[in-house]
Amino acid sequence: MSAPAKLPQYLAANPRLDRWVRFDADGIATIFTGRCELGQGIVTAFAQIAAEELDLAVDQLRVIDADTELTPDEGHTSGSRSTPEGGPALRMACAEVRAVLLAEAARQLDIPVNQLVVENGRITGADRIREVSYWSLPHRELLAREATGQAQVKPVVRYTVVGRNQPRLDIPDKIAGRPRFVADMDLPGMCYGRIVRPPSFGATLLSLDEAAVRALPGVVALVRDGNFLGVIAQREEQAVKARQAMIGQARWSEPGLPTDADDIYRYLETRATVDTVIMKRENPAARARATQTFEARFTKPYVAHASLGPSCALATWSAERIEVWTHSQGVYPLQRELAQVFDLPVESVIAHHVDGSGCYGHNGADDAALDAVLLARAVPGQPVLLQWMRDDEFAWEPLGPAMVVKTRASLDAQGNIVDWSTDIWSNGHTQRPGTSVSTVPTSSLLAAWHLAAPIARIPQGDPAMAGGGGIARNGEPLYDLPNKLVTAHKVEELPLRVSTLRALGAYANVFAIESFIDDLARAANADPVEYRLRHMKNPRARAVIERAATEAGWVPNALSDGSSGRGIGFAQYKNGYGYIAVVIEVAMEPEFRVTRAVAAVDVGMAINPDGVINQTEGGILQSLSWTLKEAVQFDRERITSRDWETYPVLTFSEVPTVEVHLIDRRDEPALGAGETPTGPTAAALGNAVAHALGVRVRDLPLTRDRIIAAMELA
Amino acid sequence: MISHQPDSHEPITFEVNGAPRTVQAEADTPLLYILRNDLKLKGAKFGCGLGQCGACTVLLDDHAINACDTPLWSVAGKRVTTVEGLAADGRLSALQQAFVDEQAVQCGYCISGMLMSASALLRANVQPSPAQIRSALDRNLCRCGTHARILRAVERAAHAGADTGVAR
Numbered sequence: 001m002s003a004p005a006k007l008p009q010y011l012a013a014n015p016r017l018d019r020w021v022r023f024d025a026d027g028i029a030t031i032f033t034g035r036c037e038l039g040q041g042i043v044t045a046f047a048q049i050a051a052e053e054l055d056l057a058v059d060q061l062r063v064i065d066a067d068t069e070l071t072p073d074e075g076h077t078s079g080s081r082s083t084p085e086g087g088p089a090l091r092m093a094c095a096e097v098r099a100v101l102l103a104e105a106a107r108q109l110d111i112p113v114n115q116l117v118v119e120n121g122r123i124t125g126a127d128r129i130r131e132v133s134y135w136s137l138p139h140r141e142l143l144a145r146e147a148t149g150q151a152q153v154k155p156v157v158r159y160t161v162v163g164r165n166q167p168r169l170d171i172p173d174k175i176a177g178r179p180r181f182v183a184d185m186d187l188p189g190m191c192y193g194r195i196v197r198p199p200s201f202g203a204t205l206l207s208l209d210e211a212a213v214r215a216l217p218g219v220v221a222l223v224r225d226g227n228f229l230g231v232i233a234q235r236e237e238q239a240v241k242a243r244q245a246m247i248g249q250a251r252w253s254e255p256g257l258p259t260d261a262d263d264i265y266r267y268l269e270t271r272a273t274v275d276t277v278i279m280k281r282e283n284p285a286a287r288a289r290a291t292q293t294f295e296a297r298f299t300k301p302y303v304a305h306a307s308l309g310p311s312c313a314l315a316t317w318s319a320e321r322i323e324v325w326t327h328s329q330g331v332y333p334l335q336r337e338l339a340q341v342f343d344l345p346v347e348s349v350i351a352h353h354v355d356g357s358g359c360y361g362h363n364g365a366d367d368a369a370l371d372a373v374l375l376a377r378a379v380p381g382q383p384v385l386l387q388w389m390r391d392d393e394f395a396w397e398p399l400g401p402a403m404v405v406k407t408r409a410s411l412d413a414q415g416n417i418v419d420w421s422t423d424i425w426s427n428g429h430t431q432r433p434g435t436s437v438s439t440v441p442t443s444s445l446l447a448a449w450h451l452a453a454p455i456a457r458i459p460q461g462d463p464a465m466a467g468g469g470g471i472a473r474n475g476e477p478l479y480d481l482p483n484k485l486v487t488a489h490k491v492e493e494l495p496l497r498v499s500t501l502r503a504l505g506a507y508a509n510v511f512a513i514e515s516f517i518d519d520l521a522r523a524a525n526a527d528p529v530e531y532r533l534r535h536m537k538n539p540r541a542r543a544v545i546e547r548a549a550t551e552a553g554w555v556p557n558a559l560s561d562g563s564s565g566r567g568i569g570f571a572q573y574k575n576g577y578g579y580i581a582v583v584i585e586v587a588m589e590p591e592f593r594v595t596r597a598v599a600a601v602d603v604g605m606a607i608n609p610d611g612v613i614n615q616t617e618g619g620i621l622q623s624l625s626w627t628l629k630e631a632v633q634f635d636r637e638r639i640t641s642r643d644w645e646t647y648p649v650l651t652f653s654e655v656p657t658v659e660v661h662l663i664d665r666r667d668e669p670a671l672g673a674g675e676t677p678t679g680p681t682a683a684a685l686g687n688a689v690a691h692a693l694g695v696r697v698r699d700l701p702l703t704r705d706r707i708i709a710a711m712e713l714a
Numbered sequence: 715m716i717s718h719q720p721d722s723h724e725p726i727t728f729e730v731n732g733a734p735r736t737v738q739a740e741a742d743t744p745l746l747y748i749l750r751n752d753l754k755l756k757g758a759k760f761g762c763g764l765g766q767c768g769a770c771t772v773l774l775d776d777h778a779i780n781a782c783d784t785p786l787w788s789v790a791g792k793r794v795t796t797v798e799g800l801a802a803d804g805r806l807s808a809l810q811q812a813f814v815d816e817q818a819v820q821c822g823y824c825i826s827g828m829l830m831s832a833s834a835l836l837r838a839n840v841q842p843s844p845a846q847i848r849s850a851l852d853r854n855l856c857r858c859g860t861h862a863r864i865l866r867a868v869e870r871a872a873h874a875g876a877d878t879g880v881a882r
Contacts, residue, residue, distance in 0.1 A: 184750075358821030652864075
């Protein structure tokens with residue numbers, strides 16, 4: 001007997017095989033995954049992985065995602081970790097299932113396992129005469145066991161499903177308008193809820209004419225608990241009207257904010273910080289060759305997730321049992337936090353993931369789940385569907401933190417970089433459910449802080465560098481530099497609520513690093529592509545840079561006449577995940593616009609290549625939106641950007657052509673794709689503007705006004 | 715259990731996806747809630763309630779409108795088409811099929827609004843230019859960054875329509 005093999009992390013934590021795969025009566029297999037569909041196509045990619053290992057067709061599979069009653073606990077679906085971490089667990093689980101069932105098939109057919117053929121779940125010998133199937137075997141009993149780690153996964157060379165384009169399984173329903181989202185759920189007897197938030201952080205309720213609200217048409221219940229206010233009505237428009245009336249009626253006292261959107265960067269740089277040296281590489285001899293030193297300071301505002309659909313949840317409360325349907329990224333952490341708020345055993349809370357509007361990090365989904373339960377408690381037995389209004393979302397979702405990034409580098413006489421430092425000021429990048437290490441009870445859920453018996457707000461946290469880090473994510477340039485020093489300055493005071501937003505600190509850090517590299521290249525009289533390659537040995541990094549440049553028709557050392565420009569940006573996400581280089585082209589006449597984006601991507605094995613391309617295109621365009629337009633506005637009292645006019649995002653007339661070229665690395669592990677493009681796109685855009693006009697804009701967003709201001713200074 | 719009978723109001727009749735429908739609700743109720751909650755047509759989505767994002771786009775007599783800020787009284791006697799009305803006999807329309815063919819979806823929350831704005835365009839103009847497609851979709855926001863695929867899908871549908879005469 002061989003030694004027990006090491007199981008993938010999430011399979012080791014959830015080793016029962018029937019926790020992952022079930023064969024149903026109708027010739028269908030159901031796959032259970034603790035990861036959830038966020039619009040990134042993970043359900044489809046996982047169906048491909050399962051189909052491959054089980055020798056089933058994709059259309060024989062049903063996928064149930066993230067459900068505390070049904071699926072393994074895989075924590076949060078975040079950080080582009082589903083494919084690299086969840087994929088191997090599912091693959092191994094399916095390989096184990098196949099091995100167990102084939103052993104039984106071999107016994108029943110009296111054919112050695114290594115001579116069995118499996119096709120669409122039918123199991124035969126080479127003679128194709130005797131046949132069993134997964135469904136005819138006693139699969140229920142056979143799968144009631146734990147994974148051993150002994151099964152062999154299928155070698156990549158035999159793949160026929162993974163690594164090929166697979167149309168997304170959820171798209172037909174969404175195209176047809178069939179109900180797929182939490183907001184589309186409709187249970188018998190369902191009521192509609194809306195909430196009324198305080199007008200600003202720390203505001204307290206002074207008075208509310210409750211009777212006036214209760215008298216409004218259709219109002220079923222008004223919920224008032226400390227500073228938490230909500231209303232339930234028979235009809236949705238009645239709930240909306242009652243909410244509007246409550247906003248008009250309620251009187252609040254507001255403590256004010258310690259900074260504002262113009263002052264925030266000075267604020268961040270002058271607060272008390274916890275400083276951490278993230279990495280340090282020392283080579284005094286190389287440093288001694290320095291002949292010139294350069295410094296720069298980059299800023300990034302608070303950015304909103306701004307999911308198109310406001311956060312939503314459906315909840316029921318009955319006999320001390322909570323059931324909630326949510327678009328949370330982590331139903332298990334949410335389950336634990338809901339149990340804490342209501343002081344119930346964890347088993348009394350059931351959370352089901354249902355698709356929501358696009359999710360790019362920790363948004364209002366978990367908060368809405370608590371809101372819905374707080375409302376449902378007022379009407380026991382009746383389902384309550386709660387959706388935030390647009391301004392609830394903009395004013396209260398956890399934002400991507402504002403950041404200041406300073407870079408410093410020295411060049412030798414040949415223009416080579418001999419010394420580098422990055423210093424980053426930011427709040428921590430997570431306040432997710434379950435991330436607190438505090439000894440006193442705290443909650444990440446917004447309404448919990450507002451209750452009459454509040455639970456303290458979860459302290460700001462920052463992911464460990466082992467998980468890619470938050471503040472300092474991609475703060476280290478991947479380039480081969482003899483001296484490197486990266487320091488994170490975590491700002492202790494927290495003026496606005498923040499948490500994870502797609503790529504976390506990597507967006508601002510890569511923007512800063514890759515902008516600065518271009519400035520150094522210019523100082524060294526070098527072409528930006530050549531200069532990057534000069535400092536990079538990693539062949540996969542070189543390959544994406546070279547491929548993006550080639551596909552974009554990059555002309556080394558090309559001069560601009562001021563009417564157009566092109567720039568490149570590169571990163572390996574988390575310095576360990578997917579590689580990407582992006583070339584952006586801009587036109588400055590008749591007006592500033594981005595005309596073309598060309599990217600080369602290496603994510604190792606691409607489970608669903610078109611899915612990777614779709615995610616990459618989306619990451620590029622979302623980053624262009626952030627980089628061209630987005631900044632949360634706030635004054636000394638409150639957030640003031642509360643709709644799409646005060647928080648404008650990219651529109652169709654501003655969208656460039658987008659070309660994504662995938663480098664096939666099917667023998668390399670899958671690395672995850674969703675977050676790689678954000679920083680490189682931003683830097684490529686800044687570099688294109690610099691190429692066109694000879695001026696560097698270091699403050700995001702790169703608006704037309706900022707570019708003009710930089711030209712006037714030049 | 716609380717009943718769901720709306721307060722008594724004058725019934726309002728209009729056509730939805732080819733069939734006459736009569737509903738009772740406050741006359742100023744946004745059409746979106748009528749479609750989603752009374753008629754159980756969940757395709758049009760609530761995005762902002764302000765007419766700024768296009769997630770709730772439906773057709774009113776062939777013109778794209780925001781259902782979130784269109785009061786019920788204003789559609790009396792008119793024709794409303796929702797995304798559920800694009801497919802015929804259970805088959806996706808050429809426009810919908812083009813979205814599938816281009817895999818022009820990420821989260822999909824905006825997509826029925828996109829389809830309806832594109833449908834309105836193609837009803838008025840069977841061969842729109844790329845600039846006209848961008849212009850027709852400019853008030854529909856997509857947060858996932860699916861724009862490039864959506865543009866390709868509408869162009870594909872327009873080309874298909876030029877061949878068959880039925881793009882929408």
